[in-house]
Amino acid sequence: MKRAGLLTLLLAACAPDPLKVCADPNNLPFSNRAGEGFENKLAELIASDLDRPIAYTWWAQRRGFVRNTVGEGACDIWPGVAAGLETLETTRPYYRASYMFVTRQSDDLAGLTLDDPRLKRLSLGVQLVGDDGGNTPPAHALARRGIIGNVRGYMLYGDYTRPNPPAAIVDAVEKGEIDAGLVWGPLAGYFARRSKVPLRLEPVTPWLDDNQWPMAYDISVGVRKDDPQLRDDVDRVLKARKREIAKLLEDYGIEPIGPQATAP
Template identity: 55%
Template sequence: MKVCGDPNNLPFSNDRREGFENALAELVAGELGKDLHYTWWAQRRGFIRNTLKAGLCDVVMGVPTDYDPVATTAPYYRSAYVFVSRVDRGLDISSLSDVRLDTLKIGVHLVGDDGMNTPPAHALSARGLVSNVIGYTIYGDYAQASPALRLVEAVEKGEIDIAAVWGPLAGYVAKRASVPLRIEFIDGTHAFAPLQFAFDISMGVRKGDDALKRRLDDIIFRRSADIRALLERYGVPVVRKDQP
């Protein structure tokens, strides 16, 4: 089983196979009766073009379910953007419209300067919150371990008051943090439509590889309890399909 993954992107994957997508790949390979082989590639722009479409692998373990460049399996989890703060700060903030955000240092991930930033970054900008929003590039310094985690670690260290971040990143750091962290799903997001804050996540295969897609769908269905337990072990916050 040939998988393409990022060698430095916990909690999803790394080249020491410590991420939950690595664990899922092991489960899937076992079900298929295959040895697991990786091609490592930084998961940035061009990742799918240079890996799956180039024939270097047959499966990418985590893509949005409606991601058009690939054929996607049934979703195996659904997560959302969250607010994360230190418990000792007493910030029970869950809404982007909460007036307390006006006076807090808010961390967000930035992807680029061409409109491809994260939904919370766009929403906070639409609210006029610019001067107190601090951007952390999601790609970060790739020489560091799993650079996307720096945003949540900044909350842990007290460098910022609160962060709006993709749920699996927050949950993973919270499981290992030196101080308790509070995680709240971001609500009240309808006011910022058509921005989406919750996403189904699937495995991706090349378009036309229907046989492999069917086999993966079957594994996702049959091993759903084991997959849920795996996600819980990594602190991945999961939302229901009917949640926005």
């Protein structure tokens, strides 16, 4: 074998394994194939600090995402999971997000809560999950109060042939198709900043409805169950890069986790 070929083989053998990252290719503000999401940026920061190249496993974030990606060993981490998720090891939370009431600033709708009587006469939008119309916590909370007839569902994954399908519910508020949307916080913050119409964002409260439907979650990085060392390594990066991560989240309209945050 020629010396150059041998050197190439030796270098390849010594190269660190890539950090395989689970990500949705069309799900801003979280991730997309162009690397424009904040989870893309976070994954790049983690990989850099661990001195590992990054490699993506692209998979639409629908039901079965964990089972078909991290669960099958197709990737090492998923940058955005609820803290304490049983199917994965999870790191320290790096932000806390809440469902938000999204309304037009020109409308007199400040101060909405789940128990506000105005909800019964407003046109409302809620996000739904899955082809079976599985409900998000705000949808359950409204249904429990008998608020059904004036509620319109927006599939969280939407029309995947179009860019940023989860933005549809925020677009509907902007266009006046609904009076208020109950929207997952990172989506609300990111797309409200891009709205041509000034929008108002307020956390959905109470944060825990009927002692079973949380409206706010601590968000962590998910790691395979069989790799607690990687979880610890990622934890160290999250701690060391806390300021950079807070700035990253701020740039995307997401508030960083506060000291009083409590995992659901």
